[in-house]
Amino acid sequence: MNLLIKGGRVVDPSQNIDENLDLLVVDGRIKELGKGLKAPADAEVIDAAGLLVTPGLIDMHVHLRDPGLEYKEDIITGARAAAAGGFTSVACMPNTKPVNDNKAITSYIVNKAKAEALVNVFPVGAITQGSKGENLAEMGELKEAGCVAVSDDGRPVVNAELMRRALEYAKGMGIMVIAHSEELALVGEGVMNEGFTATELGLKGIPWAAEDVAVARDVYLAEFTDSPLHIAHISTKGSVRIIRDAKARGVQVTCETAPHYFSLTDDAVRGYETNAKMNPPLREAEDVAAIKTGLADGTIDAIATDHAPHHLDEKDVEFNVALNGIIGLETSLPLSLKLVEDKVLDMKTLVEKMAVKPAQILGLDRGTLKAGAPADVTIIDPNAEWVVEAEKLASKSKNSPFLGHKMTGAAAYTIVGGKVVYKR
Numbered sequence: 001m002n003l004l005i006k007g008g009r010v011v012d013p014s015q016n017i018d019e020n021l022d023l024l025v026v027d028g029r030i031k032e033l034g035k036g037l038k039a040p041a042d043a044e045v046i047d048a049a050g051l052l053v054t055p056g057l058i059d060m061h062v063h064l065r066d067p068g069l070e071y072k073e074d075i076i077t078g079a080r081a082a083a084a085g086g087f088t089s090v091a092c093m094p095n096t097k098p099v100n101d102n103k104a105i106t107s108y109i110v111n112k113a114k115a116e117a118l119v120n121v122f123p124v125g126a127i128t129q130g131s132k133g134e135n136l137a138e139m140g141e142l143k144e145a146g147c148v149a150v151s152d153d154g155r156p157v158v159n160a161e162l163m164r165r166a167l168e169y170a171k172g173m174g175i176m177v178i179a180h181s182e183e184l185a186l187v188g189e190g191v192m193n194e195g196f197t198a199t200e201l202g203l204k205g206i207p208w209a210a211e212d213v214a215v216a217r218d219v220y221l222a223e224f225t226d227s228p229l230h231i232a233h234i235s236t237k238g239s240v241r242i243i244r245d246a247k248a249r250g251v252q253v254t255c256e257t258a259p260h261y262f263s264l265t266d267d268a269v270r271g272y273e274t275n276a277k278m279n280p281p282l283r284e285a286e287d288v289a290a291i292k293t294g295l296a297d298g299t300i301d302a303i304a305t306d307h308a309p310h311h312l313d314e315k316d317v318e319f320n321v322a323l324n325g326i327i328g329l330e331t332s333l334p335l336s337l338k339l340v341e342d343k344v345l346d347m348k349t350l351v352e353k354m355a356v357k358p359a360q361i362l363g364l365d366r367g368t369l370k371a372g373a374p375a376d377v378t379i380i381d382p383n384a385e386w387v388v389e390a391e392k393l394a395s396k397s398k399n400s401p402f403l404g405h406k407m408t409g410a411a412a413y414t415i416v417g418g419k420v421v422y423k424r
Contacts, residue, residue, distance in 0.1 A: 012369040069097050093124050151179070228252040260282065261283070306326075326399050
């Protein structure tokens with residue numbers, strides 16, 4: 001677990017570093033950053049010339065489907081996909097079967113991940129029992145068992161009084177609430193974004209207001225309770241505006257978006273492409289532009305994949321009945337690097353959104369290359385060219401709208417606790 005990474009472009013926003021340096025890892029921890037460092041006799045040496053060296057990327061929103069839905073994905077394959085995508089840590093959502101709303105299931109996830117996963121796996125517990133939105137889960141027990149946040153992701157907490165109490169209890173427990181902000185009455189039977197494309201395809205639409213109304217409610221509840229709140233997978237220009245205004249007022253709100261929301265529009269659904277069906281749905285060009293602006297001006301804190309594996313039989317069906325969600329762990333990095341190429345973000349800001357901020361939001365001792373920190377490191381080849389091919393993906397499921405797409409940029413090495421767990 002001793003390692004010398006030589007001559008790479010080290011980008012570490014936590015220390016405001018962006019320069020060519022060597023990185024020395026001893027006993028699984030960062031020992032030193034500097035020029036001309038010497039390797040201990042037993043150290044592995046990696047030549048990182050021409051490559052980027054960053055704090056290990058953190059995906060704060062994935063679905064590993066384990067326990068109960070392992071035919072789609074499990075902790076082992078999900079972690080393998082994460083490592084291939086350059087992620088050293090992932091936070092897994094609680095909509096497993098049964099729902100992760102108690103100590104026993106959290107402990108199962110933690111123990112299986114420690115024994116068998118290539119990357120760090122941090123469980124997210126449920127806000128309510130069974131994610132049914134009726135009674136609060138035991139947040140203190142969940143935190144004690146290893147949960148880093150609580151969320152009913154996949155379902156909103158419909159009852160505003162219950163959401164208020166969730167925020168108050170979570171604040172007292174020192175655990176983050178992650179909101180799935182969606183007004184179900186406005187969603188109705190909608191299956192894609194409401195707009196021209198949906199009308200042309202004859203599909204029932206989901207209006208942008210379904211997200212915006214719920215985001216506004218959750219933001220006001222966070223303001224009322226003076227509690228921290230993180231909002232998952234925002235997709236609309238309205239959500240960006242609401243969160244920007246809330247931050248200006250001093251509300252303790254953070255948010256994330258996913259690569260598909262700044263890479264695709266609802267045009268991707270044409271041909272009734274079920275691999276472009278997700279929740280929230282792909283939006284219109286002006287929403288994509290607003291998401292990019294929100295990333296650039298700091299309104300959107302983090303990029304997360306919302307990696308949602310599904311079996312072929314759940315996607316290779318009529319659009320109306322296909323399940324929502326796409327895989328994203330292995331395509332997130334190149335899609336996000338495109339933001340740098342297009343001058344939406346600089347490299348330091350991108351690394352901040354993919355490593356530093358997720359660690360801060362979830363309270364993890366990661367997202368930095370400071371001396372003494374765990375040696376979670378991602379080495380990126382920004383010029384690697386490759387094509388997304390189903391048979392080459394590490395994920396158990398293959399439901400990606402990017403199949404066949406040419407990508408630029410990939411993880412060259414993924415290093416967890418000083419150990420190389422993936423090499424391209």
